[in-house]
Amino acid sequence: MALYGKIAVVTGAAMGIGRAITEILLQNGCKVALLDMNEAAGNDLMEVLEKLYGEERTLFLQCNVESEEQIKAALQKTVDTFGGIDILCNNAGILNELTWEKMVSINLIGAIRVAYLTLEHMSKLNGGQGGVIVNTASIAGIEPIASSPVYTAAKHGVVGFTRAMATASTALEYGVRFNAICPSFVETTLLIGIGDRLGQFSELDKSPLDKIRLLDVSEVAEAVLELVTDGTKNGEALMVFSDGKEYATFPSFI
Numbered sequence: 001m002a003l004y005g006k007i008a009v010v011t012g013a014a015m016g017i018g019r020a021i022t023e024i025l026l027q028n029g030c031k032v033a034l035l036d037m038n039e040a041a042g043n044d045l046m047e048v049l050e051k052l053y054g055e056e057r058t059l060f061l062q063c064n065v066e067s068e069e070q071i072k073a074a075l076q077k078t079v080d081t082f083g084g085i086d087i088l089c090n091n092a093g094i095l096n097e098l099t100w101e102k103m104v105s106i107n108l109i110g111a112i113r114v115a116y117l118t119l120e121h122m123s124k125l126n127g128g129q130g131g132v133i134v135n136t137a138s139i140a141g142i143e144p145i146a147s148s149p150v151y152t153a154a155k156h157g158v159v160g161f162t163r164a165m166a167t168a169s170t171a172l173e174y175g176v177r178f179n180a181i182c183p184s185f186v187e188t189t190l191l192i193g194i195g196d197r198l199g200q201f202s203e204l205d206k207s208p209l210d211k212i213r214l215l216d217v218s219e220v221a222e223a224v225l226e227l228v229t230d231g232t233k234n235g236e237a238l239m240v241f242s243d244g245k246e247y248a249t250f251p252s253f254i
């Protein structure tokens with residue numbers, strides 16, 4: 001997909017990986033609607049982005065991915081402002097094994113909710129132009145991380161949802177590609193003080209964190225850009241490690 005003039009929605013866009021995805025899409029000519037529940041961080045970022053890219057190419061919309069009403073309103077505002085949606089980067093997420101039901105609600109149910117509501121604008125079945133949805137999973141969506149069983153479960157869910165939707169989209173002719181991005185550990189606020197959010201698993205949190213180089217958010221954004229632009233990888237999950245990228249392989253029984 002050539003990106004110049006394309007319209008993207010990024011959730012969890014105010015900070016961390018979502019911010020880096022937003023910036024790389026803007027650098028490649030997209031217009032971007034930034035959705036995030038953190039209004040202060042969103043407004044701060046908008047000041048920076050408007051200076052760099054102009055006021056016409058960005059839109060900040062406060063939106064909690066747990067709220068169907070807020071997502072619907074944000075997507076409609078995006079369509080009314082920019083004229084459609086070509087790209088969704090479904091990225092908002094938290095890590096907190098203490099509030100594990102909320103974590104499933106944001107990381108898995110929220111991602112599904114945003115994807116379904118975006119398809120109402122994007123799918124060719126609904127009069128849309130088609131496009132691409134990149135869901136931010138994690139390496140924890142491919143292999144278990146012992147200190148974070150529910151995070152692991154939610155991210156495995158994101159990968160499974162992505163792969164099933166890719167096949168469904170092809171069969172039903174939505175014209176929408178689906179991919180999962182699966183980074184290893186990335187230097188963001190999500191990792192700060194994780195030991196306090198792992199509950200009974202907190203003694204396990206040392207695992208690889210002391211031994212590996214944390215990824216920079218720009219490395220994840222580059223990998224997302226690869227998925228957005230490469231039309232041949234529908235359904236694939238791209239893992240990003242400190243020493244490179246690799247598409248995941250899965251067993252097939254059907």
Ligand SMILES: NC(=O)C1=CN([C@@H]2O[C@H](COP(=O)(O)OP(=O)(O)OC[C@H]3O[C@@H](n4cnc5c(N)ncnc54)[C@H](O)[C@@H]3O)[C@@H](O)[C@H]2O)C=CC1
Pocket residue numbers: 011012013014015016017018035036037038041063064065066091092093094095106107110136137138139182183184185186187188189190191
């Ligand atoms: N940092 C890491 O090591 C890794 C992170 N990930 C995933 O990447 C995604 C982004 O995480 P980071 O950038 O690291 O975290 P972060 O904490 O730096 O940024 C997350 C952003 O999502 C927003 N957010 C959180 N809950 C929200 C909600 N209910 N509705 C709307 N916005 C919400 C926050 O306000 C924040 O701006 C998450 O899905 C995370 O699970 C995946 C692999 C590794």
Ligand SMILES: CCCCCC(=O)CC\C=C/C=C/C=C/[C@@H](O)[C@@H](O)CCCC(=O)O
Pocket residue numbers: 095137138139140143144145147148151183184185186194205208212213240241242243
């Ligand atoms: C403590 C929880 C942090 C969760 C945040 C993430 O989503 C980070 C990624 C999750 C899981 C990582 C698993 C790591 C597995 C290791 O066996 C090894 O494969 C890591 C290699 C790291 C690298 O080279 O970058």
